Amino acid sequence: MAKLGRELKAQGIDIVDLSIGEPDFDTPVHIREAAKKAIDEGFTHYTPVAGYPEVRKAVVHKLKRDNGLDYTPEQIVVSTGAKQCLANAVLSIVNPGDEVIIPTPYWVTYSEQVSLCQGEVVFVHCSIENNYKITPEQLEAAITPKTRLFMFSSPCNPTGSVYSREELEGLAAVFAKHPEIFIISDEIYEYINYVGKHESIAQFGDLINRTIIINGLSKGFAMTGWRLGYMAAPLDIAKACDKIQSQFTSATCSITQRAAVTALTGDLTTAVEMVAEFKKRRAYIHEALKTIPGLKVNDPEGAFYMFPDISAFLNKSYEDLHIKNADDLCMFLLHKANVSTVTGSAFQQPNCIRLSYATSMDKLEKGVERMRTWLGKLA
Numbered sequence: 001m002a003k004l005g006r007e008l009k010a011q012g013i014d015i016v017d018l019s020i021g022e023p024d025f026d027t028p029v030h031i032r033e034a035a036k037k038a039i040d041e042g043f044t045h046y047t048p049v050a051g052y053p054e055v056r057k058a059v060v061h062k063l064k065r066d067n068g069l070d071y072t073p074e075q076i077v078v079s080t081g082a083k084q085c086l087a088n089a090v091l092s093i094v095n096p097g098d099e100v101i102i103p104t105p106y107w108v109t110y111s112e113q114v115s116l117c118q119g120e121v122v123f124v125h126c127s128i129e130n131n132y133k134i135t136p137e138q139l140e141a142a143i144t145p146k147t148r149l150f151m152f153s154s155p156c157n158p159t160g161s162v163y164s165r166e167e168l169e170g171l172a173a174v175f176a177k178h179p180e181i182f183i184i185s186d187e188i189y190e191y192i193n194y195v196g197k198h199e200s201i202a203q204f205g206d207l208i209n210r211t212i213i214i215n216g217l218s219k220g221f222a223m224t225g226w227r228l229g230y231m232a233a234p235l236d237i238a239k240a241c242d243k244i245q246s247q248f249t250s251a252t253c254s255i256t257q258r259a260a261v262t263a264l265t266g267d268l269t270t271a272v273e274m275v276a277e278f279k280k281r282r283a284y285i286h287e288a289l290k291t292i293p294g295l296k297v298n299d300p301e302g303a304f305y306m307f308p309d310i311s312a313f314l315n316k317s318y319e320d321l322h323i324k325n326a327d328d329l330c331m332f333l334l335h336k337a338n339v340s341t342v343t344g345s346a347f348q349q350p351n352c353i354r355l356s357y358a359t360s361m362d363k364l365e366k367g368v369e370r371m372r373t374w375l376g377k378l379a
Helices: 002-010 029-040 053-067 082-093 109-116 136-142 165-176 235-246 254-265 269-290 326-337 361-375
Strands: 076-079 099-104 120-125 147-153 182-186 211-216 229-232 316-318 321-323 353-356
Touching: 002 326, 029 254, 053 076, 053 229, 053 254, 076 082, 076 235, 082 109, 082 147, 082 182, 082 211, 082 229, 082 235, 099 109, 099 136, 109 120, 109 147, 120 136, 136 165, 269 361, 321 326, 326 353, 326 361
Parallel strands: 099 120, 099 147, 147 182, 182 211
Antiparallel strands: 076 229, 211 229, 316 321
């Protein structure tokens, strides 16, 4: 959708892009200055595969400061983006025929990586009534003797849902009965949280010994193009991921790693300010979408996405256009309303669409009003 939107923009059409999942802020100045200093000081050579010792220690510091979790530098692997961390972890755990439970809606990469390992994906459908979060009962029902891994995110892309401490504790009680199951907890949107302290499932009981935390710099520090993610994992998993990564990419960018030390250990004021702006946008778009007849809106508590249910618009028409599914509705909004969104079918939720509010308030207001007008034309 972003590609199609760019093509239409190139034709002179005024497209409001609500499809892109990245902050519209520049990387904070103090982090950019750290990168410049790294270049001047000659940090331009190969680094250890898992990252400079300084950056791994910085991750350990961050996990203790923000999450109360204790790790050693040897349990940290730094990669070229959080997506590579996910790939390393899945490759190190999943064998052909292993089952991997993924609650939906979910980030599309999870299932594709499981498929690359010839694992079997077990999707668990989560409803808007429960803010798209899996319940302990659903989790227990999905577990079989073949279950090897559970993958989820909090805050979630695409829904913005955030698991509370109590909700994670309920899931942890299920995992306590199944010690053979690993957990990948994708926490890349950790700082973009509107409900208070971020909670990690690794804090409960001995789950830290089989949880792989995935995080990075892209969202909370507006560093999408810098490509640095990291994992905190049980030592044997970390060693396996180090070995896997050595055969794919080796280490990530040395300059980015030096900047990461500053980001992870420095002042978080800029991150806090960015999240405050996202919170204002969330408040606007959440209330505005609720006033569009037919849209059913969840209550996102993190990230920067809305994930409304558009079932009321299915099987409706405008002139010779017939809306059969979310894909059709996204194309209708793109070509008629000139608003770019993402179909929920990409996230295993075919009756929804995703909107990103990582853009200016002016564009949000314009986009919502265009949606209101054109959705109202469907009969």
